[in-house]
Amino acid sequence: MYRLSLxxxxxxxxxxxxxxxxxSKSSLPSLTPSLNNRAEQLLIAICLQALSSFQGEIVTDDDDKIDIGGDTLSFDNSDVFEFLKMFVWKPFYTATSETEFAEVKQVVIQRFEVSGYEYED
Incomplete structure (x- = not known):
């Protein structure tokens, strides 16, 4: 099993x-840093950064998605880490106005605790 880095x-x-x-706020790719980022913005940015270690789409150096036969090439490392699992659960769309919709991604975080196991530093 692998360990996640800081x-x-x-x-x-x-x-x-x-x-x-x-x-560093500038290290969180989905966050626009400001003096007054809200707590929810910061938490979401950290979750999305962490999620990128578990699941995502494979992109080129220019951030272009790689499509093969109409399907975007992706990866799923959610079973690689021993005591933590993160994944997107059933994304859906919700109306933000009469003509606009937003994609809602539900992120599931599972932490596994093993009785009698001592976690190493």
Whole structure:
């Protein structure tokens, strides 16, 4: 089984010491950094960053999706990590106005605890 790195969950500039976890807003690709980002924006950005280690679409260096026979090439590492699993559950669309719709992605996070197992640092 593989271990997730600090960067794979919190972005490339994440650091930690004994007291603090520092997350660079600019390392969260779905967030537009500002002085007053709302808590929900930050949480969603962290979840989407973390989700990218579990599932996603394979893209070129220019961020273009790779299609094969009309299907986008994707990956699913959700079963690779021993004690944590994240995946998108049944995306759906909801109306935001009479003519516009938004895609709603439900992200499921599962943490597995094993009795008698001591988690390593």
């Amino acid at each position: 960067e794979s969950i919190f972005g490339v500039n994440a650091t930690q010491d004994i007291d603090s976890l520092v997350i």
